[in-house]
Amino acid sequence: MSEYDYENLGLVAGLEIHQQLDTETKLFCGCPTELRDPEESSRTFTRYLHPTRSELGEIDEAALEESQIDREFEYLGYDSTCLVEADDEPPHRLDGEAQQVVLEIAQLLDMDVVDQAHIMRKIVVDGSNTSGFQRSTLVATGGEIQTSDGPVGVEDLMLEEESAQRVEEREDGVTFSLDRLGIPLVEIGTSPDISSPEQAREAAERIGMLLRSTGHVKRGLGTIRQDVNVSIEDGARVEMKGVQSLDDIDDLVRLEVGRQVELLDIRDELQSRDAEVGEVQDVTDVFEGTESGVIEGALDSGGKVTAVPLFGFDGLVGREIQPDRRLGTELSDHAKRHGAGGIFHTDELPAYGVTEEEVDALRDAVDAGEEDAVAIVAASPEVADGAIEAAAERAAVAIEAVPEETRGANEDGTSGYLRPLPGAARMYPETDVPPVDLDPTEVETPELLTEKVERYQSEFSLGAGLAEQVAYGRRMPLFERAVETGADPTFVAGLVESTVTELRRDDVPVENLDDEHFLAVIALVTDGELAKEGVNDVMTLLAENPELTAEEAVEEAGLSGVDDEEVREAVVEVVERNEEQVEEEGMGAFSGLMGECMGSLRGKADGDLVSQLLREEIQKRA
Known part of the structure; x- marks a missing residue:
C-alpha cells in the first residue's frame, strides 16, 4: 500500500503501553508472579460472566456485546493459586513493591503523582478476569517524552492487575490459566500527539527504554503490549490492541490509515449509488442439494442459510481495504463474533462449491439485481440469525462512516474487529481495597539505559557494542550484582551476553539458568577455582541439570582446578x-x-x- 501524506490526511495517533512489573508477589495477593506450565494445573473451575451497571445505572456497550456471546470460562488453578485469584476472597492491600516501581516510572516520565490512589473496577466480561472486572488505579498524570519529531505528552499512568492467560479456545468457551492473573501491570497512555507511523514507533521505543531502566520490569514475549489509537480526518478513532513487537507499530499505523482511506472511498461510492441494506431473509431452499461443503455441513446438522441483500454494493464488498482483507472481511468479523465461521458474498461467488445457478437463484430470492450484492451465513438457526444481523449492521455503517471500534492487531500489520470502543460506563470504585497515600519524594530516579551504556564504557572499559548489549539486555541487573562482588566486568559481560547466545545456538536450554547459577559460576572464576575456559562446559551442565550446584557441575565436568x-x-x-x-x-x-x-x-x-x-x-x- 502506497505511502500517504499523513499531515494532509490529518493523522492523529496515541499509544497505550502495558508492561508487566517484575515483583515478588501479585498486586492484590501474596502469590508468586512466575508463569506455570498449564500441565502443572492441579484444579479447575468454571464461570459465566455478565456485565453490571455503573454508578449512574449505565451498561458499557463493549461489555454488553461481549455478554451476548454465550460462553463458559474454565480456569486452571495451581498449588500457588489463592482465594483472591479465584475471586472467592476480597483482594488484599495494594502491593508495596509495585507502588515503588510505578513511582520510579512516574519520575522517568516527568509526571505529577496523585496524592492518593483510589482503586477502580473496570468491567471486563471476556473471561480474562475471574471477577468480571479488572482492578486499576490512577498513579500520575501530565508527563512528556521527546521524539525527533517533537514532544509527545503522557496523559496518565495506571497501575493495574494483569489478566489471566488464554490457553485454549473451545467451541463453547475459553480456557484461561490463573498464573498470570494479578501480576502488577502499568499502563501508560500518551496524548494524541503522534503524527506519523515512524513517530509512533519512536515514542514506543522511548517509553520501553524508560521502563527497562527501572530494572524491575519483566522481559520476554507477552510481558509488554502496545495498543495504538489511530484516526484521520473524516475517519474515526480506532484502538488496535495487542501489538507484541515494536517492529510492527509503524506498519500497523500505516495500514490502518490505508484502511480508513479505503472505507471513506467506499462510503462515498455507496452514497453516490443510494445504497441501502435490505431485510434479512431465510434462503435455505436455494441451497437444497448444494455441493458446497460448508453449506451442506450446516444443513445436514439442522442448520439454515440466512441472507441479506446489499443494494448498490456490487463490487465493493470484495474491494481490498488492507492486504488480503476486504469490506467482506469486515462483515465476516462481525458474523464470527456471533459464532459463525464467516460469510459468503456474491463478489466472491461462484466459489467454494457454490454454483453460478445457485448465485442466480440467491439473487432472485432476495430481489437483488446486478448492481447489488448478497451476503449469506450458513450455521445453526440461532447462530445464522445473529451472525447475518451483525453483518447487515456493519454493512449499514459502511454507507455512513468509518466506525469507531476496538480491533485486534495481526502479525502482518493488518487488524480485525474485536468489539465496540469501551466507554466510561465500565468504571466504578473498588470497595474492598482502601485508598493509598502516595509519596514520591523518597523514590530515587533510576539511571537511564542510555546513561548506563556510557557508564559501562567509562567505568568498566566495555566496548560500545558490548556495553549497549548488557545495558539493554534482560540480565542487566545480574551484571550489576556480579560486578559489585568484585568480578571482572568484561568477563561477566561476555558471559551474560555472548556465552549465553553461543549456548542457545547450540540448543543448550539456557532458559533453565537463573541468576544464582550465574553468580555461583562467576564467584568460582573470581576465586580461581574455575578457569574461564571451562565456563561453557559448566554452564551447559547447569542448564541441563539445574538442580546441580556450580561446584557439583565443575566436579562432574572434570574441571576441578589445578595449582x-x-x-x-x-x-x-x-x-x-x-x-x-x-x-x-x-x-x-x-x-x-x-x-x-x-x-x-x-x-x-x-x-x-x-x-x-x-x-x-x-x-x-x-
Missing part, C-alpha cells in the same frame, strides 16, 4: 615433547603449542596463566 605447579608440569611436558620444533622456531612455535597445552589441561587452568608459563619455558630453550 600453578601442576599447570607448569603440563606445559613442560608439551614443550619437551616438541623440543625440536621449539629449538628451530623459538617463539614462533607458541601458537601451536598453546592449543596443545590447553587441550592437555582440558579447561582446568586459566589461559593467561598457561600463556605466561609457556612463554617462560620456550624462552628457556630458544
Whole structure:
C-alpha cells in the first residue's frame, strides 16, 4: 500500500503501553508472579460472566456485546493459586513493591503523582478476569517524552492487575490459566500527539527504554503490549490492541490509515449509488442439494442459510481495504463474533462449491439485481440469525462512516474487529481495597539505559557494542550484582551476553539458568577455582541439570582446578615433547603449542596463566 501524506490526511495517533512489573508477589495477593506450565494445573473451575451497571445505572456497550456471546470460562488453578485469584476472597492491600516501581516510572516520565490512589473496577466480561472486572488505579498524570519529531505528552499512568492467560479456545468457551492473573501491570497512555507511523514507533521505543531502566520490569514475549489509537480526518478513532513487537507499530499505523482511506472511498461510492441494506431473509431452499461443503455441513446438522441483500454494493464488498482483507472481511468479523465461521458474498461467488445457478437463484430470492450484492451465513438457526444481523449492521455503517471500534492487531500489520470502543460506563470504585497515600519524594530516579551504556564504557572499559548489549539486555541487573562482588566486568559481560547466545545456538536450554547459577559460576572464576575456559562446559551442565550446584557441575565436568605447579608440569611436558620444533622456531612455535597445552589441561587452568608459563619455558630453550 502506497505511502500517504499523513499531515494532509490529518493523522492523529496515541499509544497505550502495558508492561508487566517484575515483583515478588501479585498486586492484590501474596502469590508468586512466575508463569506455570498449564500441565502443572492441579484444579479447575468454571464461570459465566455478565456485565453490571455503573454508578449512574449505565451498561458499557463493549461489555454488553461481549455478554451476548454465550460462553463458559474454565480456569486452571495451581498449588500457588489463592482465594483472591479465584475471586472467592476480597483482594488484599495494594502491593508495596509495585507502588515503588510505578513511582520510579512516574519520575522517568516527568509526571505529577496523585496524592492518593483510589482503586477502580473496570468491567471486563471476556473471561480474562475471574471477577468480571479488572482492578486499576490512577498513579500520575501530565508527563512528556521527546521524539525527533517533537514532544509527545503522557496523559496518565495506571497501575493495574494483569489478566489471566488464554490457553485454549473451545467451541463453547475459553480456557484461561490463573498464573498470570494479578501480576502488577502499568499502563501508560500518551496524548494524541503522534503524527506519523515512524513517530509512533519512536515514542514506543522511548517509553520501553524508560521502563527497562527501572530494572524491575519483566522481559520476554507477552510481558509488554502496545495498543495504538489511530484516526484521520473524516475517519474515526480506532484502538488496535495487542501489538507484541515494536517492529510492527509503524506498519500497523500505516495500514490502518490505508484502511480508513479505503472505507471513506467506499462510503462515498455507496452514497453516490443510494445504497441501502435490505431485510434479512431465510434462503435455505436455494441451497437444497448444494455441493458446497460448508453449506451442506450446516444443513445436514439442522442448520439454515440466512441472507441479506446489499443494494448498490456490487463490487465493493470484495474491494481490498488492507492486504488480503476486504469490506467482506469486515462483515465476516462481525458474523464470527456471533459464532459463525464467516460469510459468503456474491463478489466472491461462484466459489467454494457454490454454483453460478445457485448465485442466480440467491439473487432472485432476495430481489437483488446486478448492481447489488448478497451476503449469506450458513450455521445453526440461532447462530445464522445473529451472525447475518451483525453483518447487515456493519454493512449499514459502511454507507455512513468509518466506525469507531476496538480491533485486534495481526502479525502482518493488518487488524480485525474485536468489539465496540469501551466507554466510561465500565468504571466504578473498588470497595474492598482502601485508598493509598502516595509519596514520591523518597523514590530515587533510576539511571537511564542510555546513561548506563556510557557508564559501562567509562567505568568498566566495555566496548560500545558490548556495553549497549548488557545495558539493554534482560540480565542487566545480574551484571550489576556480579560486578559489585568484585568480578571482572568484561568477563561477566561476555558471559551474560555472548556465552549465553553461543549456548542457545547450540540448543543448550539456557532458559533453565537463573541468576544464582550465574553468580555461583562467576564467584568460582573470581576465586580461581574455575578457569574461564571451562565456563561453557559448566554452564551447559547447569542448564541441563539445574538442580546441580556450580561446584557439583565443575566436579562432574572434570574441571576441578589445578595449582600453578601442576599447570607448569603440563606445559613442560608439551614443550619437551616438541623440543625440536621449539629449538628451530623459538617463539614462533607458541601458537601451536598453546592449543596443545590447553587441550592437555582440558579447561582446568586459566589461559593467561598457561600463556605466561609457556612463554617462560620456550624462552628457556630458544
